[in-house]
Amino acid sequence: MIDLDRIVEDLRAGRCCAAVVAAPERPGAITRIDRALRSLGRDVLHIDLAGARSGAIVASRFVEACLPYLDISELGDLLEAVPTQGRVDIEVLAALVLLPESVAARTGRRVVMIIDGVEAIELTTGIAGLEAMRGALAARERVSYCFVGGPRVSRLFASGSALAEGVHLYGAGPALSGSAGSREPARQARANVIPPARPIPAPDPFAAALLGWAEPPPAPEPAGVADGWRSLLAEEQAVRRFLGDDPEGDDGDEETRLRRWLRRRRRDR
Secondary structure (H helix, E strand, O other): OOOHHHHHHHHHHOOOOEEEEHHHHHHHHHHHHHHHHHHOEEEEEEEEEOOOHHHHHHHHHHHHHHHHOOHOOOHHHHHHHHOOOOOOOOOHHHHHHHHHHHHHHHHHOEEEEEEEHHHHHHHHHHHHHHHHHHHHHHHHHHHHHEEOOOOOHHOOOOOOOOOOOOOOEOOOOOOOOOOHHHHHHHHHHHHOOOOOOOOOOOOOHHHHHHHHHHOOOOOOOOHHHHHHHHHHHHHHHHHHHHOOOOOOOOOHHHHHHHHHHHHHHHOOO
């Protein structure tokens, strides 16, 4: 949705603007702009180029919009140059685009020209017609232009085009503007999108069994001091049973028997 209030403010301040407006919404938007500017003391000229298929039709509609404010005798030479059919001379087109300057000079008030369906100028006159419009925009003094149309308007007035200088473009999103700078935010937005989390698969019991089988056996726990002397005692008893040497029987506790066995080992050495 374009900001009509900002468009009105631009035109009131003497700036030019272009607006991309869908066809069903265009009549209402133009009516609101027209009323707001008239309430601010501006003379508003409205040219409807929708459906114009020849340069002659484009030229005649410029004349029809300005003629009520001018003396027809002042337009003698220009009217004679306007064709009744076919193509229009580029110099004549440039003079017609500047015709609102004559209206401003005659009325003493600033003028706003709303051109609805501005794409028709390119379609009927080509690049030469756009060059004529650029020259008229550069030469204007007391006239502001509001170019209204469909998506093609965003390309006519995109950054770097012949008509872009001094014209504020409204209603053109990143996908329509055709400039690298305007596409960059959309590219960054796509890069910043967080992908959805992938679902965690259910555990596979067969794979879990294989992993458990492949794991190394647990490391043995280190033996304590008590376990050490008990193992020595067991070794001493095994030796005594093998030799049949147990003169003292099982008298004494384990610590006494351990001392005896150690003394015997030292003696045998």
